[in-house]
Amino acid sequence: MAMNYNAKDEVDGGPPCAPGGTAKTRRPDNTAFKQQRLPAWQPILTAGTVLPIFFIIGLIFIPIGIGIFVTSNNIREIEIDYTGTEPSSPCNKCLSPDVTPCFCTINFTLEKSFEGNVFMYYGLSNFYQNHRRYVKSRDDSQLNGDSSALLNPSKECEPYRRNEDKPIAPCGAIANSMFNELFLIGNDSYPIPIALKKKGIAWWTDKNVKFRNPPGGDNLEERFKGTTKPVNWLKPVYMLDSDPDNNGFINEDFIVWMRTAALPTFRKLYRLIERKSDLHPTLPAGRYSLNVTYNYPVHYFDGRKRMILSTISWMGGKNPFLGIAYIAVGSISFLLGVVLLVINHKYRNSSNTADITI
């Protein structure tokens, strides 16, 4: 009768003969990855961990904020709006297109002296350099010195592509609307205008990589032969400056303009006023005058024009927001810490669960 039991055993316990008879075990590997046992950590937020974090954030952020705020406040900055839409403004006369060229002088006073290098900007408002039609309207290969693109600019440049059957160099709306006013700053107590440095205001990559003059001989005019100046320009591109290293497409004023601004109110670097010696401030406090060669109309589109003088620090230009933001976050965090500490202290004993798990 033993056979019965064995026969039963065969039916019950024996593995069903798998097709192919694979003897290889299909048991999965016992590895941490496959069994989902990789080491893990999960923050559990309790009063014991949250409160110190609030206080630490508060204690770290408030001093940083104060530091930044003070630095920002030490930066000297002055903005002079010379649009001239107000009748009292000296530049008011220049609004009519008949007066060319038009010069106007604006007087201003520096309350405190400007130390270190001073940066001179021009600022425009309501000028949509970020409009898509405007942004597209350029030919990068032409600006990079490509001779075929020079004579046959990209279609993107329309309607500033050709003028009088000649290709425009540089083509496009951006180049055509280049800012072309001239500033001079004079000190009342000193007759000679302050020296303004033209070079060093553009990005190195723009000046040396993106922008190149077309190939050819020494004579820049020769190299631009067959092209015409943009409609609104007074001079062709090869006469932007006398310095051959700052002329043509690699003129730094031009390069700065071609890097379009992201917002309709923007400022662009115009000149540098370099510090002469450690002893004297670059611009001592006192009365100054700004001479503007006024030929850039902005009042058609409600624009404003400004001239800005500013020093810089390790954190860039004047920016009180960052410091205030740090101080605000730090204070709120500290305050929350105090409130939670009070709550925790008051209610810890009333409830059994001391740890507030979230």
Added chain:
Amino acid sequence: YVGHREPPPGAEAYIPQRYPDNRIVSSKYTFWNFIPKNLFEQFRRVANFYFLIIFLVQLIIDTPTSPVTSGLPLFFVITVTAIKQGYEDWLRHKADNAMNQCPVHFIQHGKLVRKQSRKLRVGDIVMVKEDETFPCDLIFLSSNRGDGTCHVTTASLDGESSHKTHYAVQDTKGFHTEEDIGGLHATIECEQPQPDLYKFVGRINVYSDLNDPVVRPLGSENLLLRGATLKNTEKIFGVAIYTGMETKMALNYQSKSQKRSAVEKSMNAFLIVYLCILISKALINTVLKYVWQSEPFRDEPWYNQKTESERQRNLFLKAFTDFLAFMVLFNYIIPVSMYVTVEMQKFLGSYFITWDEDMFDEETGEGPLVNTSDLNEELGQVEYIFTDKTGTLTENNMEFKECCIEGHVYVPHVICNGQVLPESSGIDMIDSSPSVNGREREELFFRALCLCHTVQVKDDDSVDGPRKSPDGGKSCVYISSSPDEVALVEGVQRLGFTYLRLKDNYMEILNRENHIERFELLEILSFDSVRRRMSVIVKSATGEIYLFCKGADSSIFPRVIEGKVDQIRARVERNAVEGLRTLCVAYKRLIQEEYEGICKLLQAAKVALQDREKKLAEAYEQIEKDLTLLGATAVEDRLQEKAADTIEALQKAGIKVWVLTGDKMETAAATCYACKLFRRNTQLLELTTKRIEEQSLHDVLFELSKTVLRHSGSLTRDNLSGLSADMQDYGLIIDGAALSLIMKPREDGSSGNYRELFLEICRSCSAVLCCRMAPLQKAQIVKLIKFSKEHPITLAIGDGANDVSMILEAHVGIGVIGKEGRQAARNSDYAIPKFKHLKKMLLVHGHFYYIRISELVQYFFYKNVCFIFPQFLYQFFCGFSQQTLYDTAYLTLYNISFTSLPILLYSLMEQHVGIDVLKRDPTLYRYHPPNSLS
């Protein structure tokens, strides 16, 4: 036409029909149509189509971003998907080629020819040797065995590894050589190809030289299916009847309808919301643009003039292109790579199930299988589980416990250490010893058990020592598709009657005195789940003809006219309460004339081409009546290990567990108590046929609902005051007949009432047991719950072929890789070796997948809003000119790599709660963080 191309003389007019060749094509694409067809399939997906449109818009009109920025990600996504699908298809091609080119032996004009399998045509005669698989569906003509049988295993078709016997056509089984077969003239009529593996009706006309054609019925026992393997038989001849894509295997390949997960649906809802946001953003900007531009100095300042053609364009056209341009600008709000990332996450994530060591079963060497990875996260949301009882909750490992003959109870001998005490006669009498008459009945009963089955004997000559029985008798292993039968035959063997084999239609039995008794097997009235019984008609050596019938008590008792019905019924009910499976045995002595009548009846039904099943059932109905009750058997089915533990955990997790079984109420209820589905304090509500007979269905339903609802009113109060210890929960028991009454649409069409009421009751019960269920009813129940008001996620788990319909119906179908074959596992979405693995599958894996996928999807939408909203705000500062805020490369890569890879890794690894914690505390299953999708 067998063996010959032209019809034999005298055959009726022949309508030519086109048969496919024997090429199996499971691949979707060919080399040529891959690109167009695959592209077409991919662009049917809404998101892909959307990006294609955006891409085309960018090509046509002047847009802020170049076509590359949206074309490249789209190209990337399409390429990745195409490569994946192409690779899968290439594998299918390779498999197809291997299949189509394997050599096959043909008989042509009496000679043996070897050909490639794909050149096989309908009507060709094929020779198959042992251990070869059949190249197409064949009608079994003859084998080298004298009795015209062959053994076949269909392991690759339905997973049943048992050998099945197939029978050759009576008139052709004499042809043993190629020449004989070559000379055969016959025609075969059969039904159109259909995918049911176990059904086939046909008719063969054999033309002898002179006589009229002989008509023979063909059934599934004559049909050898493609994919099955020939066993224990040296070679057979068969005629190809279905070839290529018409074979039953190929027809079964057709993929089942795709289930979509709820998260995917909510993902689509999100997409639509985002599309609305996108369109409204674009509209707002377009309108604002024209408002802002109404002053000419803004529209066209001196520094930024338009071209002539731009000025002349139609205003509406301009507005429309502006709208499209804004659409293009903001189109990144719809994450292009989301589908790919989600699919990758699901695909890779599903490996964690197959890799899970805890879900690997040592005994069978099987791990879990993932058939679809689309439903991973559904595992974390299941609200209803529908489980089969046999083989799922229980082991399906039957053991013969006792039998009851004429009210006397016999218990087979207790097995001690695998040895049955040899000197005993094998029976312990519990009741008084039977009279002489009883003795006769007893022997008849055992003979009935020995004869009335479809068990096969597998000769075990190869096995060694211990398997040989002491008396030198042949050891054998019984194989059957039903484990009950094996248990019964083995049980009877222990009682002294050994079933030896079926040989030439004679069943041989070794009786207690070691004499071999031979019975001629005349007919088998095979088992089906509707009749719930089977019968055999045998002729004993003395020439007496018996009909033995074995089946469920409910189907036997009404047909009994004699015998100690009451005693046996009492015993059966007692056994059922103990959780044993009971079967009743009855017999009828037939006289020759009766038998001939039966033969005629059966023959007529079997030859019928149409409605054969119905006619057969009617014939069976007529034959199986006026029986004499012999006795009943009880077979124990042990619970699977940790089944109770698992069910308890699942119930704690807030999942409602329903047991759907074909067993009778008492048995099923006992199992439910054993596995803690019902607890001691559970108040059982019965909705059974018996009660409905007493009262009307209407009253019963209302009464039940009143009980339940009154209670649930107090339940909520209980919950408020915390969990009261004596909180009572309800268990509902319903049987198939009552259910069909509820489901049946009433004349006035207000069936909804009953259904609603029934659902209401069910919802308030913690556990529901549905017994006496037909497979289709199981699916019906699942459907009923699936489409009820709350649209809960349902999960069905089962192991047998009768569970397939509910597995396919439920949101998630889980197959238990069990003994009843692999059909359930093949049709399921996930297959696990044991029921207990369901716990980890749902509570751990399901939970993780749900959390992971919801965070993944939400992150995708979140990051794109973060990405695009500044872009939207920027339009206010750039004159609504569609200027982009970001660089082109950033726009392109943001979606396809910068933000999709980190979250993919996160969504594969994230475990917000440890595995052990989830296993320990099932209630966490219901707790989803408030930010998950639902």
